[in-house]
Amino acid sequence: MENIVECRNLTHYYGNKMVYEDLNFNIKKGSILGLLGKNGTGKTTTINILNGYLTPRSGECIILGENSKNLSPYVKSQIGYLIENHVQYAFMNIYQIEKFYSGFYPNWKREAYYDLMAKLKVTPKQKISTMSCGQRSQVALGLILAQDPELLVLDDFTMGLDPGYRRLFIDYLRNYAKAEGKTVFTTSHIIQDMERLIDECIVFDYNKVLVYMPVKEFMSTFKQFNFEVTNPDVEFEKGGLVENYEKIDSTIELYTYSRANEVESYLASLGIAYSNFREVPMTLEDAFIGLTGKY
């Protein structure tokens, strides 16, 4: 399948502070990629590079065949961009903003926008700045739907949304993307509900990429095992079999890509006495926290 986005060897620093080095990822046409990570791990940096608001120290992003440093108006018209916090021209009302954007896009789908707006309880003259975060997210989404772009880039769209709106947004978006064959690139630091949306995920930690694989593969191979140890001072070395672990009193939560028997033989080889060894089922959020740690 054709790649809508190809990022090669992206490296960026702010001053001397490294964000990441040699980041590579592609987004296939019609897939939904989620870029997950805690605050400050470089999610927005990546979005900025993708949209041409930032030139990386080295490496490049090719979007719809063009280098993101210099996107042509046509390619920009094919990218729907939702800024963090659903920022829009808040000094306009919903009619003005529609009138404004429609002038830029020849294939503007007016109905798509107004269908969504009809569901909002806003007065016609109400300025966007006076709307709730949830309402604003719908306006921003409606505009992207009307733009009908090939690629949707959504920066932390869940931020500030209450659970209802979050669910609404995710379901609406997934249905739309799958029905129309759209490609979506989204970032988020709130993982809850994300597995309902994304096909593939990249998990960022500070300075490095922890995971880059389909969500299904990640959820089926990444596991959590809990067990009690008699010696509470026991330490594990990260990086081999153990991806991460947490200690709560004498209970160990161990995160790994290995199977149960492999973990048990690993524990035996270290001569660690343990009991009550069990696999714990995880949501994507659990897995994310397990992988990146609570701090």
Next chain:
Amino acid sequence: MWKSMFYKEWIKIRLVFWLSVIVGVGVTLAMYMIIRSELADTPVNHYLWKIMNRDFVFFTLFKFLPLGIGLLIGLAQFIPEMTEKRIKLTLHLPINEEKAGLQMVAFGVMSLTIIFSLMFLVFIGIGRYYFPYEIIRVAAITVAPWFMSGFAAFFIAGMVAIEPIWKYRIAYLVIGGLFIKMFFILWKAGSYIYANGFFLILVVLFSISILFSIYRFRKGEM
């Protein structure tokens, strides 16, 4: 597309625009009201004598008005772009980024031209009713740099607002402030007769200054 862009800019400034028209034309009218009442006490020939021989400037009320209007229109246009970095939306529009920036500036320049023309016409029109051609000619020469300072202030406001780094904003403000000062060095009527052309060239050259800030923003300065 420029229609849409102008529509957006218009929504941002319409309040400030009408306010500027009202204040700009209002102050000009008020100035002539004052002159009319002064002429009731002083004979016209004495009033004119004071203008010509005592360096009396009958329109000082006018002085910083275009500067204030230029600054106000600039802030009304560019502060909403910088709050929450909304300029990202503008730069993401399917049009060349420099073109987008220049369209915004062009709109501001047009608005200012309309406001200033109205003020200027009222100023010259009523002035010509009261005073001979020569007096109004020198008055026009004198107010020209004041109007140009309005355009300069508009460009500076745009450049400073879009600039992403505070340190540079301050540096631009200092240079910009010194530049503005150059329009107000001498107060005698007619003083700028030899400088207006040069200032006009400088202001025109200055008009694309916002592109530098946009470029810096796009390259990720923060």
Next chain:
Amino acid sequence: MLHKLSRYLLVMIAILVLAYSVPILYNTLFDKRINTPHILYSALNDDFYISRYDEKKVLNPVDTKGKEYTQTEMMEQCPMMFATSLHQSGLLPDSIDGVKIDIETWHQNFIMYGFVPHSLRRPADEYRLFPLYESTGKIALPGDLCRIKKRVEFVNVQSNEVNEEKSLLFTKAFEKEGFVFPAQILAGNPSHRKNRADGWFITDNIGDLFHLKMENGQPVFNRIEIPEDFQIKYMQYLEVENEKLYCFIISEDNRLNILYSKDYEIVEIPVYDYIPEEHTIYIMGNMLFWMFQVNTENSIAAYAVDLDHNIIDSYYEEFQPKSEMLIGKAYHFLFPFTLKLTQPRSDPKYIDFVKFNFDGYSNFSWVYLHAVLLGVSVFLIRKRKLRFKNNIIDLLLVAATGLFGFIAINVFQNKEY
């Protein structure tokens, strides 16, 4: 590409702004006043007296031989200058060189006048409208103003309309004398606070000189014969008590002349090193002699001239110009050039105007600082890991404009992404 152009334009404007502002800051902080001495001529001693000042006090005057006097002594030696106070203290001599002196005659013949470069051109001259006073009878501000363009016009200031009848009357008088419209130089006294109205001295489009007066509402318009090849550059009307002279005239070749009222006689003054656009001239006239003092940036010259316009005595002194003092040297070390919008040194007659004047590159003191700044710039380019290829124009700007360019390129930085 346009963003690069916008940067260079900003850099250029910044250089202009800095070249204007920074030297002003420097001058406000460090400038030193040069106290030009004041020269007087004594008809009693036939010698000059030089009064000097320094920062704090007035020094005792000296004569040309170096002999020191007290202030009172000097005043007594120069009765033509201090007649009023000498008269009050009863010390005014009865006669000098056989000429009888009394305070009334002295007063009538006393003239003090100065030509500074910026009085040659004033913004108010731009109006080119003047009141023409009635020469007979009481002087009052007329209700109309006169302009001389394609014809003579009188604008009624109340109605703001041209008085066609009066305009025609005067235009005819002008045409009769062969006046070529429009008028060029207008010299006269626009004030209504005066005892008599001599009218206006006007040159026409080919440089001929005329005298316009109004008597009983009728034009009195005379052509004034001027010497052959005489071209008037500046003309200043003087209202002197004794009515002996009308104007000082400076010709195109910088000669100072006096236009006397008797037969409109024009007489050249033997002062030959005066450049009106750069120097200041002080003129003192009295019943015994004339004295002219010409001040330049670094010299002072005084000429005592008798009433037949022959030089009696002269005095010359040079002093250190500002450019050779420490503040002047440091100035030229720091700034290769400056942008003067007012008070240009190169053309001081424009002092009351805003005008773009570049003063500079007159010597090479700036070379050292430029070399240092160039070095720093090269260092910064290497430190920022920029390519030289992209910074050639910046480096050239620093080399040419020094401090200004250096600040400008660092405020508007040439970044590579």
